[in-house]
Amino acid sequence: MKKKSIGRRILEGNFLYTVIAIVIGFLIGAVFLEIAHISPAVAYGKLASSIFGKPKYWFYTLTYAEPIILTGLSVAFSFRTGIFNIGAEGQYVVGALTATVLGIMLDVPAAIHIPICLLGAAAAGFLWSYIVGLMKVKRGIHEVISFIMFNWLAFYLSNYVVNLKVIHKEGGGEASKDILPSASILFPQSVRTATGCTAFNWGIVLAIGLAILLWVIIERTTLGYRLKAVGFNRSAAKAAGINADRSVLQALGISGAMAGLGGAVQILGMGGRLAQYATQEGFGFEGITVALIGASSPIGCIISGIFYGAMKYGGSKLTMVKAPAEIVDIIMGCVIIVIGISQVFKRLFLGLASKKRAAA
Amino acid sequence: MGSFITNLGLLINATLIATPPLLLAALGSCFSERSGVVNIGIEGMMTIGAFTGAVVGLLSGNGWLAFLCGGLAGAALAVIHAIVCIQFQADQTIAGTAINFLGTGLSVFLAKAMFDNSSDTPPMDPSSKLPKLFEGVFPSGSFGANVLNNYVMAYLVFAVAALCWFVFYRTKFGYHLRACGEHPEACESLGVDVYRVRYVCVILSGFLAGCGGAFVTLATVNQFRPSIIVGQGFIAIAAVIFGKFSPGGAMLACLLFGFCTGIKTLVSQGNVISPNLISMIPYIVTILALLIFVGRANAPAANGRPFTKSH
Numbered sequence: 001m002k003k004k005s006i007g008r009r010i011l012e013g014n015f016l017y018t019v020i021a022i023v024i025g026f027l028i029g030a031v032f033l034e035i036a037h038i039s040p041a042v043a044y045g046k047l048a049s050s051i052f053g054k055p056k057y058w059f060y061t062l063t064y065a066e067p068i069i070l071t072g073l074s075v076a077f078s079f080r081t082g083i084f085n086i087g088a089e090g091q092y093v094v095g096a097l098t099a100t101v102l103g104i105m106l107d108v109p110a111a112i113h114i115p116i117c118l119l120g121a122a123a124a125g126f127l128w129s130y131i132v133g134l135m136k137v138k139r140g141i142h143e144v145i146s147f148i149m150f151n152w153l154a155f156y157l158s159n160y161v162v163n164l165k166v167i168h169k170e171g172g173g174e175a176s177k178d179i180l181p182s183a184s185i186l187f188p189q190s191v192r193t194a195t196g197c198t199a200f201n202w203g204i205v206l207a208i209g210l211a212i213l214l215w216v217i218i219e220r221t222t223l224g225y226r227l228k229a230v231g232f233n234r235s236a237a238k239a240a241g242i243n244a245d246r247s248v249l250q251a252l253g254i255s256g257a258m259a260g261l262g263g264a265v266q267i268l269g270m271g272g273r274l275a276q277y278a279t280q281e282g283f284g285f286e287g288i289t290v291a292l293i294g295a296s297s298p299i300g301c302i303i304s305g306i307f308y309g310a311m312k313y314g315g316s317k318l319t320m321v322k323a324p325a326e327i328v329d330i331i332m333g334c335v336i337i338v339i340g341i342s343q344v345f346k347r348l349f350l351g352l353a354s355k356k357r358a359a360a
Numbered sequence: 361m362g363s364f365i366t367n368l369g370l371l372i373n374a375t376l377i378a379t380p381p382l383l384l385a386a387l388g389s390c391f392s393e394r395s396g397v398v399n400i401g402i403e404g405m406m407t408i409g410a411f412t413g414a415v416v417g418l419l420s421g422n423g424w425l426a427f428l429c430g431g432l433a434g435a436a437l438a439v440i441h442a443i444v445c446i447q448f449q450a451d452q453t454i455a456g457t458a459i460n461f462l463g464t465g466l467s468v469f470l471a472k473a474m475f476d477n478s479s480d481t482p483p484m485d486p487s488s489k490l491p492k493l494f495e496g497v498f499p500s501g502s503f504g505a506n507v508l509n510n511y512v513m514a515y516l517v518f519a520v521a522a523l524c525w526f527v528f529y530r531t532k533f534g535y536h537l538r539a540c541g542e543h544p545e546a547c548e549s550l551g552v553d554v555y556r557v558r559y560v561c562v563i564l565s566g567f568l569a570g571c572g573g574a575f576v577t578l579a580t581v582n583q584f585r586p587s588i589i590v591g592q593g594f595i596a597i598a599a600v601i602f603g604k605f606s607p608g609g610a611m612l613a614c615l616l617f618g619f620c621t622g623i624k625t626l627v628s629q630g631n632v633i634s635p636n637l638i639s640m641i642p643y644i645v646t647i648l649a650l651l652i653f654v655g656r657a658n659a660p661a662a663n664g665r666p667f668t669k670s671h
Contacts, residue, residue, distance in 0.1 A: 036470070037473070038473070086400075135650070139650075144400070145597070145598040145601045145602065146647065148591075148598050149643040149646055151591075151594075152591060152639075152640075153643050156640045157636075160634055278587060279590045280590060285457075324468065324477070324479075326464075326468040326472070329462070329464065329468075330461070330462060330466060330469060333461030333462035333465055336458035337440070337450070337462075339454070340450035340458065341444055341448040341450045343450070
């Protein structure tokens, strides 16, 4: 009896279907590789060896995962209140921009500098999202349209600031000056040498810590309860005396702060400077995928963020075997679609399981 | 005075180039959204349309055929969106996100596979592009040339918009599609096949978005590049919300965007103000217009809600 209930719990949960989706994603990716006359075995072999081949690749994977865990948390948190934060991209950008400006302009000890940069970035992301929330709550303006507008505003604002004289690096191409060493969140040289990952930094600790914090907020506080109630049924929540507008603003603010921090860890950790954007960076949009694969749970976002980070890091090595890195986008697109229709699989499997039990 | 006329001509010219891709995609979006299916995959459908248009134009040398194929490629991607959203009742926003990944990912992947690992397709001969109206009639650079000697499709899109308006408000199908977006249950009880209506609308939205993408590679420029669409699909969606989900409103919103892009092109030639600040104009104008004039978005009541057939 007990054994059966475990089987049923697996069938009712999300994990099984996520795994099925990933397998199907890779299978469809293989079809496209075949069409392009690239051996899937070679391409996937390279992908796997680029991720698992050496321990230092694991640390690079974690470093790649940092910003998208945070943008994933951002999207996941807003999802819980029933809002789709397609503006994480813009919030990420203003976070990265703020961290860069503070990292270059302030000259204070690291113990003050790093917190100021992080808080500044979080505040910028918070604000960027909160304004959209205000427009929604006060004027009824559809958040998707304002998020899209704010993404582009952030994009051009960032490129404008990067080219300002005080920020732009003389003769340094299309990028800002380097942030001061006191703002860097890189791990000490000894750790980076030991792991073999020169960009390894505290961002991964921050990302995981914040995921746990958000889990606590969502599952263990009245704030989280209110937010979920609004997301589940806004009218019912209102009837129960919850101020829905305030909940939406709180959720959007926190969501924006997470994306802003995603921008900060990328600059203070891996980047060290802010480059002029040619196209949208995409970390915010990748956050949507991370949140979906992670079933909008903060802990799920850690796992899916690391998975996506591995795919991105491994994908960046695919050119060595002449396979386009965009195969990763195709695989991820298929994974999301299958997750999207996983309810169908779930009904099917649960139906089969009940039938089998009825027969037995 | 002369320079004013010239500048006005240039402004109209730039508007006529910037508006068609947005307008075609926005009209597509109207069909999908009004029938009750949220389609944020417009961006991916435009991208695959742009890529297909560029490749077919390059290989066949026939601009119109390439344009049509771009539309069909967008429609093919829309078929996936339709099946997933209508048949399998997946979350429509999630499905749209996936379509965007697939559309852009597939385009660049195929470009690299076909053209020796280059993400850009080779530039095509001007004769392979879409034809222009009154070619050679006006002296180059004159007001007449700027306003009237443009791509035929740049004028035709407004006829397409009028046609969409006609379908929406003057045909039985238009009546059904609007009703499906508001109250599918009532539609079904009156014998309307909600699934069929929504399938047609979603696939049509992909076709129009694909055409919009193809306009970019077959008129605005002459090749596909990964950064060629970025954002235009989302701006088309914004225009639809701005235009209160009607073809006429969407057209005005797209013209506003196109006009702002025109101003941007014109002013950035002066090199006085930072092009990055000028580029913000369309977005700031939209936000202000929304705050001051438009206000509450009245999305179709059943938009985004999966519908289950009762029989």
